Amino acid sequence: MKHVLAGTLAILATPALAMAQALDCKSFADNPGVVPGALAQQCQAGIPAIRTPLAKAIADETGTFAYGIQLASVAGFAEQGFYRLFLDDVGTPEPVNVEPGFANIYAMDFNPAATRLYGIQYLPGDSPHRVILIDTQTGKQVTEGFMNTFQNFVPRDQITGLTIDPRTGDAYVTSVNVLTNNPQLTEARLWRVNLHTMTPTAIANLLPDEPRVIFIDLAMDCDGNLFGHNISDDSLYRINPGDGTTQRIGGHGQDANFAQGMDFNNQDGKLYAALHTANGNSTFGRFNTETGSFEAMGATAAGQWELAFPNTCAPKVLDADALTGAWYAPYTSGQGFTARYFPASGDVFMPWFTAAIAQPDDGDDDDEEDVPNHLRWYVLFGQLEPGEDATELELAITQATDGSFDTPQAAPSQVVGHARLQMISCSQGVLEYDFDEGHNEGVSGRVAMTRLIPQGTPCTDYDGQVKPATGAYDPALTGSWYDPEAPGQGLELFRIARNEDAGVNGMLYGAWFTFAPEDAEDTGPLRQRWFTLDGQSVEENGDIKTTIVYTLGGTFDDEPAVGALSYGTATIKAEACNRLKFSYDFSDTAIVGEWRDxxxxITLYRLGPCPAQGD
Structure with missing residues (x-):
């Protein structure tokens, strides 16, 4: 498993990172697209470092339009459906999808990376609310494999607003419960919601001493300030997301009716809204978050509009040390990244474990077993100069193929695309990717990165506040590991030791990048395979035992995995600061397929220098 994860893993063998062994400069020279300049100079090959920008723009970041849903199917209103609302001509919405199905979606917002648009739809009667995804290119509602209903939600409560913290990804919703209609008495509640498990947590009743409260929508700015629009008194409020306490900012002077949409445009920091008043009149404009007043910008088409802007907050300065860790996009759970920063050279090494764009067809319609060749992995590489105040990092996307599991067989590698990484906060990032023609179908896009495991070092956040580390990693095992005898394969490890006296539960997480066994029948087009390692138990001799986990299903940057299976166990033993033994034992059962028994x-070597004593 040479240089952890790809034949390109030699890319990290800069002078400061190289093992005490002769560099194979000829093989590096045969792969000119994947060698950083420092290594090229060491080998006297004159190969330039990769600093190529993305070939094309990935997403609209201008803040010139919002997405809108016209909710009501009423004569004289704009046709019910999904639209783009352009700020310079809000009276002429551009339809994206006006097919039926957009009723009662009273809450909508983007995740921090602006890669996924969430909606919450109220289903009348005794049916619960459901969370949907909306494809912004087609306006289609994506519910297959994702459609979920809220658990333990108050049955009579109707959700009226949703906002997702644009820095952290925390989601908040408001709901209204009509107690009586004559006279109309209502109560409003604030909830924190996990959009992926559909579990809400009640925070507080809003304005609990008022007899009629209807907070119709929520919005949060890039500084974490939460605002709510109460149509009972037509006022804008500031809300404490921790305890639900409110502060009235001021009235806006409009006679707002039901179904109002508002959202921050993260490009200009302004709070925009579409206010629905009598007879279907809809006025588009901006709230003044200091006074609560409303500045009309023009009338939209008649209707009831929900809004969301497709852009992100300004990126923070990259905190290179804090990049080290494991990351994932919750909406594609089962896929993710590991990242490691080498401060001596400035190298950033980021393996990406994912899946094919579509599940391969094995030709058997009756066979529901997982097809093993759906797995894909890439290695991203870039450089951050020590001390550089950069807000983005250019990365080369490389791929190794056609290797064989645990055999001394080289896996050829090449650059297959480019990427750009920005961090929105210490826990959220955005990776823009652009694959070259002929690789991964040449797709471009954006994937969200949410921190998966504890933060190993302090991190300076977007607001200048330093967030302390949340876990102390064991330096003996935490690192990137490779086998010089099996080029193009490797292991990423992160371990927190268990300490009962200190109340530390401990954790081990690993990602094992490899290939199909040499004698495998269903090898697929690339032979790539990967596993994760989960959990730890400490043997009497100090060895660490963990579970080998195989991920089922999922598609590239889209559908989440459908599950995971235990395929066996692995044992890890540290022999020196730069060497460990990795023993694997796959189960003797049919379900593990090509890995059976x-x-x-394998003896693995650390990529990079040993940790300093005391680290």
Whole structure:
């Protein structure tokens, strides 16, 4: 498994990171697209470092339009459906999808990376609310494999607003419960919601001493300030997301009716809204968040509009040390990244474990077993100069193919695309990717990165506040590991030791990048395979035992995995600061397929220098 994860993993063998062994400059020279300049100079090959920008723009970041849903199917209103609302001509919405199905979506917002648009739809009667995804290119509602209903939600409460913290990804909703209609008495509640497990947590009743309260929508700015629009008194409020306490900012002077939409445009920091008043009149404009007043910008088409802007907050300065860790996009759970920063050279090494764009067809319609060749992995590489105040990092996307599991067979690698990384906060990032023609179908897009495991070092956040580390990683095992005898494969490890006296539960997480066994029948087009390692138990001799986990299903930057299976166990033993033994033992059951009853032991070497004593 040479240089952890790809034949390109030699890319990290800069002078400061190289092992005490001779560099194979000829093989590096045969792969000119994947060698950083420092290594090229060391080998006297004159190969330039990769600093190529993305070939094309990935997403609209101008803040010139919002997405809108016209909710009501009423004669004289704009046709019910999904639209773009341009700020310079809000009276002429551009339809994206006007097919039926957009009723009762009273809450909508983007995730921090602006890659996924969430909606919450109220289903009348005894049916619960459901969370949907909306494809902004087609306006289609994506519910297959995702459609979920809120658990333990107050049955009579109707959700009226949703906002997702544009820095952290925390989601908040408001709801209204009509107690009586004559006279109309209502109560409003604020909830924190996990959009992926559909579990809400009640925070507080809003304005609990008022007899009639209807907070119709929420919005949060890039500084974490939460605002709510109460149509009972037509006022804008500031809300504490921690305890639900409110502060009235001021009235806006409009006679707002039901179904109002508002959202921050993260490009200009302004709070925009579409206010629905009598007879279907809809006025588009901006709230003044200091006074609560409303500045009309023009009338939209008649209707009831919900709004969301497709842009992100300004990126923060990259905190290179804090990049080290594991990351994932919650909406594609089962896929993700590991990242590691090498401060001596400034190298950033970021393996990406994912899946094919579509599940391969094995030709058997009755066979529901997972097809093993759907897995894909890439290695991203870039450089951050030590001390550089950069807000984005250019990365080369490389791929190794056609290797064989635990055999001394080289896996050829090449650059297959480019990417750009920005961090929105210490826990959220955005990776823009652009694959070259002929690789991964040449797709471009954006993937959200949410921190998966504890933060190993302090991190300076967007507001200048330093967030302390949330976990102390064991330096003996945490690192990137490779086997010089099996080029193009490797192991990423992160371990927190268990300490009962200190109340530390401990954790081990690993990602194992490899290939199909040499004798595998269903090898697929690239032979790529990967596993994760989950959990730890400490043997009497100090060895660490963990579970080998195989991920089922999922598609590239889209559908989440459908599950995971235990395929066996692995044992890890640290022999020196730069060397460990990795033993694997796959189960002797049919379900593990090509891996059945395989076992062996590999000596792995640390990529980069040993941790300093005391680290």
């Amino acid at each position: 395989r076992s062996g032991e």
